[in-house]
Amino acid sequence: MRRRLGRLGAVAASVSLLTVTASCGLLGGSDDSAAPSSGGLEKAKIKISIMPTIDVAPFHLAMKNGYFKQEGLEVETVTAPSGQASVTKMLNGEVDIAYGSYTPFFIAKSKGAADVKLVADASSAGPNSTMVVAMPNSPVKSVKDMAGKRVAITGINTITDTLIKSVMKTNGVDYSGIQWREFPFPEIGAALQRGDADAGFLTEPFITQAARSVGAVPIFDTATGPTQDFPTAGYGALGKFTNENPKTLAAFQRVMQKATNEAADRSKIEPLLVEFAKVDAATAAVTNLLTFQSAMDASRLQRVPDILAEFNIIPNKIDVNTMIAKAPAA
Known part of the structure; x- marks a missing residue:
């Protein structure tokens, strides 16, 4: 999960374990600059x-x-x-x-x-910016252990599960039996700690935050090989x-x-x-x-x-x- 998702997908000034709230992003709220003129825009x-x-x-x-x-x-x-x-x-x-x-x-x-x-x-x-992580006591220690496991992602058929499938296929691991569990990025670390999933896909800064807050460890980078x-x-x-x-x-x-x-x-x-x-x-x-x-x-x-x-x-x-x-x- 370290290569830039986005997760896979987003938000360089955006990621924290804060609750996602409507009408303003994690990286800031409204633009408080002076009022604009429409400048001929069709929709200002x-x-x-x-x-x-x-x-x-x-x-x-x-x-x-x-x-x-x-x-x-x-x-x-x-x-x-x-x-x-x-x-x-x-x-x-x-x-x-x-x-x-x-x-x-x-x-x-x-x-x-x-x-x-x-x-x-x-x-x-980018390198190490989109990763699969897990708790130290998880049965998932490498990509070879992923078959049939419960994996936390933000949503099925998003970049999160697509990157995981690609890395598993490249390593000859069957991804058909994966049990996908859906959580927003800020909640995946806590879900791993509770045991709701065996591993989870995270982008930065959630990777670093999950490591510091719940002790999650990186398992494999999803931006390697065909997905570099x-x-x-x-x-x-x-x-x-x-x-x-x-x-x-x-x-x-x-x-x-x-x-x-x-x-x-x-x-x-x-x-x-x-x-x-x-x-x-x-x-x-x-x-x-x-x-x-x-x-x-x-x-x-x-x-x-x-x-x-x-x-x-x-x-x-x-x-x-x-x-x-x-x-x-x-």
Whole structure:
């Protein structure tokens, strides 16, 4: 779980064992900058669903620094417990843009549930940032012990179980009998301590927090072999929204690119973990960060639906190019 989920999917200044609450993310609340002017945007007020993961650190950085308001955007956030829940909010029209692991976006597309568009990348899995962890007394000591065990994840058919299946397959371990147990990221450490699961998938800073709070130990990194540097999470919207609001889309993409560039400076991220995720400075300093992304790279993202088709999570391969929402040129 150390390579950037997102969990697998999100939230560089976001992860703590705090209770997930609606309408503000773990990494911060509302943007308190001066009121914006709409600047000709089709929709100046937008609602975005996020998750308590480290992947969304650039988003929270943008909120904290007022980058959305500088573009004339007023953003309301809603927190979801999993990528599937976040994408469902988008499909139901509850939010304009949803952050989540890529898996639910491609599943929705494969089922014809909606015209799903990808509007911004978020992260890819880095070394030791997306891991399976367990308690020291767990029967799971390595990936070889995973067959038939109870495994805590944020949701079935998300990046969390997909990465686990891939590593198990690579190591010749049967994943068909896994008993998946669903919990939000902040609750997985406690679930392991109670014995509700034999192992669990976590991203940072939950990996470090679970180690310090309940004594969980890392079992294996899920971003290795075929899933090394694997795209984990991003932002999506319905085609109706992107078609009707091209200027709004472009403004959102500019903000996310600006914040993502800034997030490359780790010193900008660690204070957010301390301030909003309520982790101590020592934990923030040793947390393995994901690789933050923003620009949509079709060739890189194509790895996601390809692996989903491999595991029969989607019935047919999907051409990522058809899903990328391109804002109009300035």
